[in-house]
Amino acid sequence: MSPKTILVTGCSAGGIGAAVAHALAKRKHHVFATARTVAKIPSELSGLDNVTVLALDVTSAASIAAAVKAVEESGGGLDVLFNNAGAGYAMPVLDVDIDKARALYETNVWGPVRTIQAFAKLLIASRGRIVNLSTCGSVVNTPWISTYSSSKAALNIISETLRLELSPFGVSVVTVMAGVVDSEFHHNDPDFQLPPGSLYLPIQATIAGWASGELKPKGIPAAQFAESLVDDTVGAGKGGLVWRGPHSGGIKFISQWAPTFVTDAAMSYNQGLSELKK
Numbered sequence: 388m389s390p391k392t393i394l395v396t397g398c399s400a401g402g403i404g405a406a407v408a409h410a411l412a413k414r415k416h417h418v419f420a421t422a423r424t425v426a427k428i429p430s431e432l433s434g435l436d437n438v439t440v441l442a443l444d445v446t447s448a449a450s451i452a453a454a455v456k457a458v459e460e461s462g463g464g465l466d467v468l469f470n471n472a473g474a475g476y477a478m479p480v481l482d483v484d485i486d487k488a489r490a491l492y493e494t495n496v497w498g499p500v501r502t503i504q505a506f507a508k509l510l511i512a513s514r515g516r517i518v519n520l521s522t523c524g525s526v527v528n529t530p531w532i533s534t535y536s537s538s539k540a541a542l543n544i545i546s547e548t549l550r551l552e553l554s555p556f557g558v559s560v561v562t563v564m565a566g567v568v569d570s571e572f573h574h575n576d577p578d579f580q581l582p583p584g585s586l587y588l589p590i591q592a593t594i595a596g597w598a599s600g601e602l603k604p605k606g607i608p609a610a611q612f613a614e615s616l617v618d619d620t621v622g623a624g625k626g627g628l629v630w631r632g633p634h635s636g637g638i639k640f641i642s643q644w645a646p647t648f649v650t651d652a653a654m655s656y657n658q659g660l661s662e663l664k665k
């Protein structure tokens with residue numbers, strides 16, 4: 388396979404984006420590794436000869452435009468756009484801070500849309516590919532992360548619709564339904580704290596454990612997960628949903644085939660809800 392030119396968003400150290408960028412660079416592809424703060428991109432990635440570091444804030448149209456200009460001026464076009472940049476937020480629905488929820492949607496939903504719109508001309512010229520990182524949690528109702536999961540569910544619909552809309556132009560779209568991955572995704576979140584008077588204060592410690600990732604099922608390292616995405620990223624074909632990583636297959640099955648009471652029981656397990664009934 389001839390080397391491709393690939394841009395990956397959200398390449399801060401310890402995350403999936405940096406791992407994906409590194410996995411692709413190892414295979415001699417030219418990678419634009421981007422992050423809102425370029426100093427957070429790991430040196431083992433930024434120091435590679437076939438990696439170009441760019442500042443890119445997916446919530447800023449001006450930042451995206453500057454990145455597009457840099458890619459255009461490089462002269463190599465763009466074969467793949469990998470939308471990885473994302474944010475998390477855990478909070479019961481009754482306690483959600485609407486401003487924080489809007490900010491999360493700006494990153495997780497409108498960020499990829501802005502970025503895709505800006506790079507569309509280059510991707511159409513190369514008959515390239517868009518890869519959008521979602522989560523298998525977007526198809527089940529997991530307590531405490533409704534804002535995050537719903538943002539990814541919105542991305543799923545946008546991504547799959549885009550797959551149809553871009554097909555006449557030869558651009559394929561892949562939506563990665565990620566399972567459980569051990570990364571530093573939760574490290575950027577502030578310490579979890581319920582607002583005063585919350586109905587969920589009796590189980591705050593349990594919710595905090597899920598918010599920090601301490602109680603989630605064991606996953607695989609980001610580097611191992613990234614390796615599983617290489618073919619999805621640089622391959623050819625019609626695209627669509629791909630389920631990758633631990634527990635993704637199980638979630639796919641129960642979301643499509645299990646009765647509601649089975650799914651509810653699975654998603655409520657060890658979440659503290661039963662303690663509130665006592």
